[in-house]
Amino acid sequence: MKRSGTEGFELTARPWLRRLLVSRWPQWSLMAVALAFFAYVVLAGFFGTPVGNRNIAITLVWIAWWAALVLVLVPVGGRLWCSICPIPAPGEWLQRGGLMASDGRRTRGLKRRWPRRLRSLWLQNAGFLALALFSAVILTTPRVTAWVLLGLVLLAVAVSLVFERRAFCRYLCPVGGFIGIYALAAPLALRVRDPDVCRTHPTKDCYRGNAQGFGCPWMTYPGTLDRNADCGLCLECLRTCPLDNVTVVLQPLGADLGPRRGRPPLSIDEAYKGFILLAAALVYGAVMMGPWSALKDAAFQVGSGPWFLYAAGLLLLALLLLPGLYLLAAWIGDRLARRPAGGLRRGFLLAATGLIPLGLGGWIAFSLGFLFANGSYVLSTLSDPLGWGWDLLGTAGLAWRPALTGLVPALQGAALVAGLAWATRLTSRAFAETTESRRAALRRAAPVLLLQAALGAALMGVML
């Protein structure tokens, strides 16, 4: 059973690496570079060509950054992107009263506490779905991408001025929701070495902040932190902890996806995030990689009749159909196992465990296809970012050419196969650890495993 505290390989045991992470410079520099790119992208979106694949706003964000995020940063580093993300940077600097302030005892703004009723992923889920309905337009129209990015920054600034810490990141950011839920599958993690040291430490500097740094911006108490979703890897607690109890580790695969003190790994709002993202992977795969042009038109023509149908279909799949199928499978399992402990509610949440590896596999397969097919647009727009006929690096004339078309299906297949196999394993383990007997666990899990295999097959059908 999982408990807080470290298990796995401690990266911060190396003094040089620890110094590098404790210092504010490296992280701040990366964030500043990201912010510069961000401004560049927004300007390009407003002033460059409206042709998507000729404008760097589209290619840099939706091909290069998205691929880096889904293929590398999230599966390996979890919330690593959050630690250098430019979106909350201006708001955070305002809160802290300086570009590189370090004294966590002084902060600005109204510092309201985030309302208790909103401390869940439901707002984030709604925000993600709202963007998802317009994704075909956002993905192809530079100006719309620019507005969305600018809107996120403005919202983040406004929230930072009214509420304390990074309420925007934790409860609102639609990208943050995507990253957070799949970060549960990542090996990189920040944890405390010994939870007992934290329990007996009276001042809890990591949560309150001190002269060395700020109290946890993600409103997490590191002393009991045991999962990646709640930690933005901002490294403040590494800086503030006077007892040197905080550490960065590479944990065993799936460590965050086991039952937590007998409770299912996901809460209900997180399970819904999993449904929404799995639905989005299936629908995007069909719209963007499938041959069905009517579907493409429907997704693109926002406001038209077909678009309303498309939007309704996506919402139905994400909010009713997928959860309904899982509920049905959990219900059958409940009956087969003769009403095991925790009942249907627990069975449903346990069943949702597999959504994380399954969905991540789907997103990796989707992003692989997109990256290798359209990566050459990134190279040509680097030379001609605004589509104005420049040729800065001599790559503007580069012809569009998909790369490695023979190999990509094999890579996509590998991601989907691994995702499904891992989902099977984690789901059965979660059932086994929270159900009285082996036999009951197997009966309880069987219908869910069957459903998972069917959804895995659906992803394979769409992506391959």
Next chain:
Amino acid sequence: MSLPRAASLTLLALALAALVAPWPFTSPAVGERVVRLTARQFAFDPPQVEVAQGERVVLELTSADVVHGLYLDGYDIELKVDPGQRARASFIADQVGTFRMRCSVTCGPLHPFMIGELKVRPAGGGARILLGASLATLAGLVGLRDDDEALRD
């Protein structure tokens, strides 16, 4: 390596092979197939084409609106066509599988998603996916025994 882990990895490899490896049961067909495609923003018509392995395929592309292209994944074949014109390419469908045909000339906002499919039989499409998904699930279940053993130790 423990037995369950070895078995699990083997099953994973088999699942992947079932999905993407060349299908062994082939009966090379001969003959010529002319495939007429019309490109328009943002689709190929017909969107899905099926041919048999070994056939000589003649692709004939016309455009109904603006300049379009066609790039065939896996075969590395490219065509470009002006509205009202006709472009041709021919090749032997020796690789089995489903290959995307992508527009290769920027033709508007949805251009990157202008995609058609060429299916070269016998791809065993449905059977492959069924087999792949089942083997992957099995791999996950077999791997589970490894956790049990680790717990017992």
